[in-house]
Amino acid sequence: MSESSPTETETETPSETQSVRTVYRKDYTPPNFWVDHVDLQFDLQPNETYVSAQLRVRRNQDQPPGPLQLDGNHLQLQSVAVDGRTLSSTEYQLTTGGLILTDLPEECVVETRVVIDPESNKALSGLYRTSGNYCTQCEAQGFRRITFFPDRPDVMSRYRVTIRGEKTQCPVMLSNGNRLSQSDLQDGRHEVIWEDPFPKPSYLFALVAGDLKCHRGSFTTRSGREVALEIWVEERNLSQCEHALVSLQKSMRWDEDVFGLEYDLDIYMIVAVDDFNMGAMENKGLNVFNSKFVLALPETATDSDFLGVEAVIAHEYFHNWTGNRVTCRDWFQLTLKEGLTVFRDQQFTTDQTSAAVKRIDDVVSLRGRQFAEDSGPMAHPIRPESYIAMDNFYTATVYDKGAEIIRMYHTQLGAEGFRRGMDLYFQRHDNSAVTCDDFRAAMADANKVDFTLMDRWYSQAGTPDLTVDDQWDADSGQYTLTFTQSYPPLPESIPGVSGRQPVPIPIRTALLDSNGDEFPMQLTGEIPHPTNERVLMLNDTQRSFVFTGLSQRPVPSVLRGYSAPVRLRMQRDDEQLAFLMAHDNDSFNRWDAGQTLALRLLVSYAQGEDLSGSDSLTRFLDAIGQQTSDTTLDGSYLALLLTLPSESTIAQEMKSVDPDAIHSSRQFLRAQIAARHGNWLAETYRKLAQSGPYRNDPASIDGRRLKNTALAYLTLDRDTLGPDEKSAELAANQYDSADNMTDRQAALSLLCDLGGPKCEAALADFYDRYHGMPLVLDKWFTVQALSSAESTLTHVIKLTEHPDFDLTNPNRVRSLLQAFTMNQVRFHRPDGGGYQLLTDHVLMIDRQNPQLASRLVSRLNDYRRLEPVRQGLMREQLERINASKSLSNDVREIVTRALEF
Numbered sequence: 001m002s003e004s005s006p007t008e009t010e011t012e013t014p015s016e017t018q019s020v021r022t023v024y025r026k027d028y029t030p031p032n033f034w035v036d037h038v039d040l041q042f043d044l045q046p047n048e049t050y051v052s053a054q055l056r057v058r059r060n061q062d063q064p065p066g067p068l069q070l071d072g073n074h075l076q077l078q079s080v081a082v083d084g085r086t087l088s089s090t091e092y093q094l095t096t097g098g099l100i101l102t103d104l105p106e107e108c109v110v111e112t113r114v115v116i117d118p119e120s121n122k123a124l125s126g127l128y129r130t131s132g133n134y135c136t137q138c139e140a141q142g143f144r145r146i147t148f149f150p151d152r153p154d155v156m157s158r159y160r161v162t163i164r165g166e167k168t169q170c171p172v173m174l175s176n177g178n179r180l181s182q183s184d185l186q187d188g189r190h191e192v193i194w195e196d197p198f199p200k201p202s203y204l205f206a207l208v209a210g211d212l213k214c215h216r217g218s219f220t221t222r223s224g225r226e227v228a229l230e231i232w233v234e235e236r237n238l239s240q241c242e243h244a245l246v247s248l249q250k251s252m253r254w255d256e257d258v259f260g261l262e263y264d265l266d267i268y269m270i271v272a273v274d275d276f277n278m279g280a281m282e283n284k285g286l287n288v289f290n291s292k293f294v295l296a297l298p299e300t301a302t303d304s305d306f307l308g309v310e311a312v313i314a315h316e317y318f319h320n321w322t323g324n325r326v327t328c329r330d331w332f333q334l335t336l337k338e339g340l341t342v343f344r345d346q347q348f349t350t351d352q353t354s355a356a357v358k359r360i361d362d363v364v365s366l367r368g369r370q371f372a373e374d375s376g377p378m379a380h381p382i383r384p385e386s387y388i389a390m391d392n393f394y395t396a397t398v399y400d401k402g403a404e405i406i407r408m409y410h411t412q413l414g415a416e417g418f419r420r421g422m423d424l425y426f427q428r429h430d431n432s433a434v435t436c437d438d439f440r441a442a443m444a445d446a447n448k449v450d451f452t453l454m455d456r457w458y459s460q461a462g463t464p465d466l467t468v469d470d471q472w473d474a475d476s477g478q479y480t481l482t483f484t485q486s487y488p489p490l491p492e493s494i495p496g497v498s499g500r501q502p503v504p505i506p507i508r509t510a511l512l513d514s515n516g517d518e519f520p521m522q523l524t525g526e527i528p529h530p531t532n533e534r535v536l537m538l539n540d541t542q543r544s545f546v547f548t549g550l551s552q553r554p555v556p557s558v559l560r561g562y563s564a565p566v567r568l569r570m571q572r573d574d575e576q577l578a579f580l581m582a583h584d585n586d587s588f589n590r591w592d593a594g595q596t597l598a599l600r601l602l603v604s605y606a607q608g609e610d611l612s613g614s615d616s617l618t619r620f621l622d623a624i625g626q627q628t629s630d631t632t633l634d635g636s637y638l639a640l641l642l643t644l645p646s647e648s649t650i651a652q653e654m655k656s657v658d659p660d661a662i663h664s665s666r667q668f669l670r671a672q673i674a675a676r677h678g679n680w681l682a683e684t685y686r687k688l689a690q691s692g693p694y695r696n697d698p699a700s701i702d703g704r705r706l707k708n709t710a711l712a713y714l715t716l717d718r719d720t721l722g723p724d725e726k727s728a729e730l731a732a733n734q735y736d737s738a739d740n741m742t743d744r745q746a747a748l749s750l751l752c753d754l755g756g757p758k759c760e761a762a763l764a765d766f767y768d769r770y771h772g773m774p775l776v777l778d779k780w781f782t783v784q785a786l787s788s789a790e791s792t793l794t795h796v797i798k799l800t801e802h803p804d805f806d807l808t809n810p811n812r813v814r815s816l817l818q819a820f821t822m823n824q825v826r827f828h829r830p831d832g833g834g835y836q837l838l839t840d841h842v843l844m845i846d847r848q849n850p851q852l853a854s855r856l857v858s859r860l861n862d863y864r865r866l867e868p869v870r871q872g873l874m875r876e877q878l879e880r881i882n883a884s885k886s887l888s889n890d891v892r893e894i895v896t897r898a899l900e901f
């Protein structure tokens with residue numbers, strides 16, 4: 001070991017010493033050196049873990065000569081050596097961000113030794129401790145907190161990892177790839193060596209060590225290889241892993257069937273941890289998961305939790321090809337792997353369950369979260385132009401809008417053309433780090449089509465408006481659809497706004513006759529075309545399509561299946577929407593017609609219009625009645641038809657947002673539905689409540705979804721059920737008799753809205769039953785944070801002082817504080833108390849976990865859209881945060897953008 005004294009590369013409060021640096025996409029340059037091979041040795045100890053690294057580096061001949069730049073953060077450097085010779089401190093340059101070595105030979109071995117402190121690492125990036133075990137999180141830039149390394153995804157290396165630890169503390173020690181050996185050392189320690197045969201970027205490195213138990217399974221690939229599947233959890237959770245295992249097996253089969261993609265190692269491990277910043281991480285051969293997306297039993301997890309586990313397991317598994325085998329050249333390309341992998345997991349879920357319900361769930365989330373992001377201070381293209389903290393760009397835009405862009409290739413090419421594009425993508429780019437342009441080129445070349453214009457979807461921020469006008473000429477039987485696109489204004493200072501051009505928009509369309517049957521779609525001047533549904537392409541600002549041979553004026557069904565991520569603007573009267581709601585055989589559009597009708601009513605009411613007894617209201621309630629009497633609809637779909645647009649979706653339609661008015665509006669319309677359809681709701685509830693013991697099949701899941709939607713309405717309906725007490729009794733009965741978490745949680749959250757002794761009894765009971773199970777206790781915090789009761793803020797403040805509230809655990813913080821910010825009416829209290837509570841906690845959390853703090857603070861992003869009083873109060877809190885000297889770059893970036901917006 002060298003004589004040079006240990007040096008911290010950075011103090012504990014980064015931004016005091018480190019200047020805020022913006023990274024630009026246009027500045028990408030390839031690395032000066034490649035790292036072909038890495039040998040890592042870990043000596044694990046809670047406060048003092050020794051990490052040695054030998055990097056076999058090779059100069060990049062395509063670059064002008066330059067130094068080797070190794071990133072490093074929170075590392076205590078012990079020594080540096082080149083080809084076995086220890087360097088003196090004058091022979092290298094240690095900066096705040098890393099280590100620079102000049103005058104290296106063309107090829108050499110660089111060895112560094114560092115000490116790190118996993119126990120004190122509360123940022124949950126790098127090597128940290130969770131529940132007494134060790135684990136890592138390296139994406140996006142956590143590997144530099146473990147060792148000095150060119151921590152950028154275009155540097156791909158083969159890894160060999162030696163882990164040494166105490167046998168009692170760490171009986172299990174895991175890393176990527178295959179286990180080469182395991183042996184005992186002195187003093188009760190042992191050593192395991194892992195080797196990953198596939199070259200990978202540093203963000204895919206993983207190490208896990210501790211006292212874990214394994215739920216095992218296996219999978220035989222279609223070429224006959226046997227893969228060991230291992231799910232590692234704390235012993236007490238061992239009985240909760242089967243659903244995750246089955247989900248993994250289904251995912252593996254699906255990727256073979258649909259994309260011809262096989263798993264490539266002999267072992268696939270998943271580890272569940274309680275402290276994790278995100279959902280899960282696709283580290284090669286060793287996924288690390290938030291336990292929320294692994295553990296699931298009917299008694300403790302809801303139907304939607306089960307779906308979440310299946311989807312996230314699939315997502316991480318699919319990354320093995322889209323992300324790991326083919327990775328990103330730089331972090332601006334993040335949507336290359338995330339948009340594509342979200343699209344793949346959406347398709348997977350579609351094939352497991354109901355396509356309509358899945359599509360609607362996804363679009364609801366896109367409209368609620370991504371649209372809001374895309375019209376606020378954090379608006380950015382799916383491929384951002386710049387960042388200060390990369391972790392801030394793991395966004396709904398990169399993930400979910402990114403998936404919509406991928407879906408548009410699929411819509412234009414069809415499943416087979418899309419598959420051809422994927423095949424070519426892997427053929428060209430396996431084992432390399434590439435760009436979004438490379439993906440687009442593979443899709444285009446494999447199908448001999450021109451996707452040049454698709455590039456605009458990658459470089460422009462904001463959600464386009466798609467306006468549709470139509471015209472009917474009865475004499476000639478010609479019907480014209482005119483599509484126009486435009487962007488609602490955003491400040492030109494936001495990258496990806498200035499100079500925006502029209503994007504290619506595929507518009508899946510059908511024309512319906514008065515029975516709801518589809519007309520053949522025949523364009524003028526075209527040879528006869530037999531199809532009833534077509535994808536119309538809008539590539540310019542405006543385009544008209546003229547259809548002939550129509551015997552009557554058709555009702556257009558446009559943007560079917562939500563074929564592009566745009567806001568549809570179309571003059572349609574209530575009758576037309578009610579007609580589509582009753583007749584459109586595209587189940588997405590059928591649902592969406594109802595949403596559009598509802599949204600109109602909700603916005604009018606929130607703007608002060610008196611709707612009682614209005615024709616529009618009557619028509620809407622009639623249309624709902626048509627749905628409830630349609631026996632062909634499944635329960636989940638019907639539940640979606642009965643669910644009004646969220647308060648955040650309503651807010652997007654308003655100029656000056658008054659959360660109280662929006663809340664009252666939604667309550668009004670809900671009460672109208674409950675009053676008008678009370679009998680049907682009560683009957684439906686009674687029937688479904690008597691459907692026998694819990695079962696985990698699609699029909700039962702649909703049944704629960706509809707039952708709990710009905711129950712929510714029934715607890716509103718004073719006329720059918722009488723006074724409040726009755727509602728509470730209905731919910732309390734369901735709470736008491738529930739044999740599964742879906743029903744129990746649904747009843748509990750309704751009780752939380754109603755308040756009173758039954759609510760308190762249920763909350764106490766819930767705590768008693770589940771306080772030892774963190775994921776279930778999270779639900780206890782969440783239902784209280786979401787309560788519409790007046791006193792919610794006071795209550796939430798009390799909960800922040802509860803012994804089980806823990807600022808270092810992201811799930812717990814999100815369960816209370818993030819959930820509270822979703823409670824539009826109580827978070828946006830007109831006295832600003834909600835904003836203050838959030839701000840207090842952002843400032844505390846930022847000292848430990850910037851990623852978590854920055855997610856929370858972005859809940860203040862939409863302040864500009866609020867009415868003046870709340871806007872002022874929210875801005876005050878943003879300024880209070882901004883005045884703090886020791887902010888992380890993560891929070892600083894969000895707050896600066898918000899204030900400048």
Ligand code: TRP
Nearest residue numbers: 139140277278279280281282394
């Ligand atoms: N790549 C992960 C995914 O599947 C995202 C992720 C997990 C992540 N942990 C993270 C991103 C920490 C940033 C920081 O989507």
Ligand code: ZN
Nearest residue numbers: 315319338341
């Ligand atoms: Zn992902």
